[in-house]
Amino acid sequence: ETGVTQSPTHLIKTRGQQVTLRCSSQSGHNTVSWYQQALGQGPQFIFQYYREEENGRGNFPPRFSGLQFPNYSSELNVNALELDDSALYLCASRPIGEGTEAFFGQGTRLTVV
Amino acid sequence: RKEVEQDPGPFNVPEGATVAFNCTYSNSASQSFFWYRQDCRKEPKLLMSVYSSGNEDGRFTAQLNRASQYISLLIRDSKLSDSATYLCVVTAHEKLTFGTGTRLTIIP
Numbered sequence: 001e002t003g004v005t006q007s008p009t010h011l012i013k014t015r016g017q018q019v020t021l022r023c024s025s026q027s028g029h030n031t032v033s034w035y036q037q038a039l040g041q042g043p044q045f046i047f048q049y050y051r052e053e054e055n056g057r058g059n060f061p062p063r064f065s066g067l068q069f070p071n072y073s074s075e076l077n078v079n080a081l082e083l084d085d086s087a088l089y090l091c092a093s094r095p096i097g098e099g100t101e102a103f104f105g106q107g108t109r110l111t112v113v
Numbered sequence: 114r115k116e117v118e119q120d121p122g123p124f125n126v127p128e129g130a131t132v133a134f135n136c137t138y139s140n141s142a143s144q145s146f147f148w149y150r151q152d153c154r155k156e157p158k159l160l161m162s163v164y165s166s167g168n169e170d171g172r173f174t175a176q177l178n179r180a181s182q183y184i185s186l187l188i189r190d191s192k193l194s195d196s197a198t199y200l201c202v203v204t205a206h207e208k209l210t211f212g213t214g215t216r217l218t219i220i221p
Contacts, residue, residue, distance in 0.1 A: 031207070041213055045208055045209060048208065096207070098144050101162075
């Protein structure tokens with residue numbers, strides 16, 4: 001158990017809808033990052049939050065947005081869902097600093113129909 | 114060109130054999146390097162960090178060549194429990210970039 005928990009574990013949404021995914025970081029970890037993993041691919045970096053501010057973003061459109069709360073938990077919001085958004089969404093937490101180990105949650109499997 | 118490239122496999126290897134994975138990265142500013150392991154339908158977990166001097170953890174040996182921007186992982190005396198996808202991970206400015214992963218199956 002990594003101490004990083006994500007909810008929900010599975011979700012089915014209709015194209016065009018909006019979704020919110022949640023992540024509770026491991027105690028003492030102030031940095032949370034989100035990844036999208038399509039089937040057969042490695043995780044793709046969406047964005048990272050440090051002390052409630054976004055401090056890095058991958059090549060994802062603005063309809064992917066997020067928040068980090070004072071307790072370091074985080075949300076990923078996706079608007080106007082598309083079929084290609086179907087994937088495993090992973091949250092990882094770690095202490096700030098280059099080279100620190102990232103601990104992943106079990107992921108949320110999103111299916112867009 | 115992808116930032117981190119790996120041979121996706123699959124590698125089907127008999128139990129007890131030695132297997133090697135390679136990974137190349139394109140960002141010369143990369144600062145930290147890791148191998149993660151991901152079991153089917155599970156989250157990635159850190160297998161080992163990779164240091165310039167090379168490092169070993171039991172049956173696993175990792176090597177880094179900064180000049181060639183190349184990382185390797187060697188697994189000796191492979192076990193059935195080693196079957197998984199192995200992800201090469203490179204960080205720059207605290208952003209983790211993953212390779213596609215190499216799928217390994219150990220055959221009894």
